Amino acid sequence: MTKFSAFNVARNAFSASKSWPKQWRNPEPRASYDAVIIGGGGHGLGTAYYLAKEHGLTKIAVVEKGWIGGGNTGRNTTIIRSNYLYDESAGIYEHSVKLWEKLSQELNYNVMYSPRGVLMLAHNVHDVQSSMRHVYADRLNGVDNEWLSPEECKAFCPPLNISNNIRYPVMGGALQRRGGVARHDAVAWGYARGADRLGVDIIQNCEVLRIDRDAAGTVSGIETTRGYIKTAKVGVVAAGHTSVVMERAGLRMPLESFPLQALVSEPIKPIFPCVVMSNTVHAYISQSDKGELVIGAGTDQYISYSQQGGLHIAAHTLEAICELFPQFRRMRMLRNWGGIVDTTYDRSPILSKTSIPGLYVNCGWGTGGFKATPGSAHVFAASMANDEMHPIAAPFSLNRFQSGRLIDEAAAAVAH
Amino acid sequence: MLLIKCPHCGERPEIEFHCGGEAHIARPLDPSQLDDVQWAELLFYRANTKGVMAERWNHLHGCQRWFNALRNTVSDKILRTYMMGEPRPYIGGEAQGAATGTLSYPAPGERSK
Numbered sequence: 001m002t003k004f005s006a007f008n009v010a011r012n013a014f015s016a017s018k019s020w021p022k023q024w025r026n027p028e029p030r031a032s033y034d035a036v037i038i039g040g041g042g043h044g045l046g047t048a049y050y051l052a053k054e055h056g057l058t059k060i061a062v063v064e065k066g067w068i069g070g071g072n073t074g075r076n077t078t079i080i081r082s083n084y085l086y087d088e089s090a091g092i093y094e095h096s097v098k099l100w101e102k103l104s105q106e107l108n109y110n111v112m113y114s115p116r117g118v119l120m121l122a123h124n125v126h127d128v129q130s131s132m133r134h135v136y137a138d139r140l141n142g143v144d145n146e147w148l149s150p151e152e153c154k155a156f157c158p159p160l161n162i163s164n165n166i167r168y169p170v171m172g173g174a175l176q177r178r179g180g181v182a183r184h185d186a187v188a189w190g191y192a193r194g195a196d197r198l199g200v201d202i203i204q205n206c207e208v209l210r211i212d213r214d215a216a217g218t219v220s221g222i223e224t225t226r227g228y229i230k231t232a233k234v235g236v237v238a239a240g241h242t243s244v245v246m247e248r249a250g251l252r253m254p255l256e257s258f259p260l261q262a263l264v265s266e267p268i269k270p271i272f273p274c275v276v277m278s279n280t281v282h283a284y285i286s287q288s289d290k291g292e293l294v295i296g297a298g299t300d301q302y303i304s305y306s307q308q309g310g311l312h313i314a315a316h317t318l319e320a321i322c323e324l325f326p327q328f329r330r331m332r333m334l335r336n337w338g339g340i341v342d343t344t345y346d347r348s349p350i351l352s353k354t355s356i357p358g359l360y361v362n363c364g365w366g367t368g369g370f371k372a373t374p375g376s377a378h379v380f381a382a383s384m385a386n387d388e389m390h391p392i393a394a395p396f397s398l399n400r401f402q403s404g405r406l407i408d409e410a411a412a413a414v415a416h
Numbered sequence: 417m418l419l420i421k422c423p424h425c426g427e428r429p430e431i432e433f434h435c436g437g438e439a440h441i442a443r444p445l446d447p448s449q450l451d452d453v454q455w456a457e458l459l460f461y462r463a464n465t466k467g468v469m470a471e472r473w474n475h476l477h478g479c480q481r482w483f484n485a486l487r488n489t490v491s492d493k494i495l496r497t498y499m500m501g502e503p504r505p506y507i508g509g510e511a512q513g514a515a516t517g518t519l520s521y522p523a524p525g526e527r528s529k
């Protein structure tokens with residue numbers, strides 16, 4: 001595999017970039033592996049990468065039912081931030097942001113991490129109080145987050161409408177300057193390429209149908225659409241389909257899967273300098289490097305695996321966008337799609353062992369797990385390798401639903 | 417947007433309704449007898465079915481009454497709505513009985529009391 005460098009880019013320019021080799025192999029599944037990751041999204045591919053790179057496992061497979069990055073990894077609005085409320089959340093999301101900052105160098109692959117600032121708007125007294133609480137809690141945890149007045153919000157994001165005449169006027173905002181966006185596909189591809197180089201087999205078009213145990217109750221193998229694979233370690237990283245996969249091991253999960261939608265507009269010249277989120281009016285917006293406005297909407301109210309949400313949900317978000325940014329009113333939307341997000345009761349993820357030895361699960365990232373991709377993969381790999389949850393991952397164990405130690409970011413109103 | 421047939425009022429658009437999640441979850445007869453694992457199951461564990469599922473709906477901006485619906489979560493098609501208290505009807509082809517499987521927790525050696 002060729003390393004990306006200025007020299008190699010220049011050299012390949014002479015052949016119109018037609019002589020680049022394939023970036024990862026397309027291997028046949030082997031009869032057995034030391035560890036198998038189910039789900040080829042960013043979290044699964046990243047887990048395989050760190051297992052191989054930092055824990056010396058050599059025979060690893062990532063098994064993906066479709067194509068890598070075709071799940072939520074390739075469907076999200078790519079907002080990255082770490083200004084969550086609770087210590088445990090600050091732990092895992094900040095770990096992730098620190099990895100984002102060096103990820104392109106780490107992978108020798110440009111993931112286009114762009115820390116352009118994430119501004120979270122407040123529209124009522126409760127929002128203001130809750131935002132302030134976040135700002136102070138984050139500072140105690142060493143996470144940057146600052147409060148801006150409406151005028152300061154406008155200076156930071158000139159397209160923003162801060163007039164008093166709208167239904168939910170902007171009363172200020174919490175800004176995380178280190179927050180931003182990254183290129184979603186590049187995250188999946190960069191980890192895939194890096195993992196492949198370390199010998200990981202990435203097996204696409206391969207659905208896991210069953211997870212088996214031996215007489216002692218330990219994981220012994222998986223049945224797939226491309227044959228049987230023996231393994232003693234399985235990590236399930238299947239996002240919206242985690243309940244379905246875990247049921248194939250005979251286990252139930254504390255999850256519900258909902259459709260979440262996003263839209264992009266026609267491409268325009270650079271106009272939008274940052275990321276703006278409003279949990280109150282349900283609007284999430286940034287501009288991609290191609291020029292499209294990238295807009296995130298809300299979830300439907302019912303469980304669904306349809307990968308499409310109701311049109312009224314998207315329309316509701318566009319109404320909010322038009323009110324906050326009136327100059328976008330006449331723009332056309334080019335595409336609208338949905339992903340299936342796995343939500344927990346407290347809206348915090350699950351990284352955990354299970355009642356089956358050798359079976360680990362990383363899920364529950366719901367509407368906001370893209371930002372966590374490197375951090376989640378990194379600590380989940382360590383947990384799988386050592387058969388002991390990494391300290392950053394430990395609070396997110398399944399045990400919390402039984403002990404009552406929830407990490408209640410739901411009450412803290414997170415999304416994306 | 418779904419078109420939902422309230423058994424009391426007839427077909428109405430989804431925005432009149434609130435979805436209450438999985439139906440037919442039996443409440444404990446004697447809550448004080450439940451241990452932590454049973455509470456976890458009651459409060460947090462859900463079937464999250466891919467396929468035909470029974471769920472509760474409330475006609476919030478209409479008659480405000482609760483009822484149940486069978487809906488296919490792959491196509492989102494509502495197959496039938498029925499009254500609260502009625503048993504779950506089974507329609508040809510689908511698996512019968514409650515979702516199988518044990519809880520994914522507690523992990524061995526980590527069971528807290």
Ligand SMILES: Cc1cc2nc3c(=O)[nH]c(=O)nc-3n(C[C@H](O)[C@H](O)[C@H](O)COP(=O)(O)OP(=O)(O)OC[C@H]3O[C@@H](n4cnc5c(N)ncnc54)[C@H](O)[C@@H]3O)c2cc1C
Pocket residue numbers: 038039040041042043044063064065066067068069070071072073074075076077078079080206207208209237238239240241245260261262296337338339340341365366367368369370371372416
């Ligand atoms: C519209 C939308 C907007 C979002 N916006 C943001 C945002 O702005 N910021 C943010 O941080 N997060 C956001 N998210 C959430 C984020 O996308 C996810 O939390 C994250 O990408 C999950 O990554 P993953 O690798 O766990 O899952 P996925 O990328 O979904 O990967 C799981 C993979 O498992 C595979 N799989 C499932 N079943 C099987 C099986 N039986 N056998 C084999 N493989 C299987 C699937 O095909 C899939 O590829 C958004 C999500 C959506 C849908």
Ligand SMILES: [Zn+2]
Pocket residue numbers: 422423424425426475478479480481
């Ligand atoms: Zn009614």
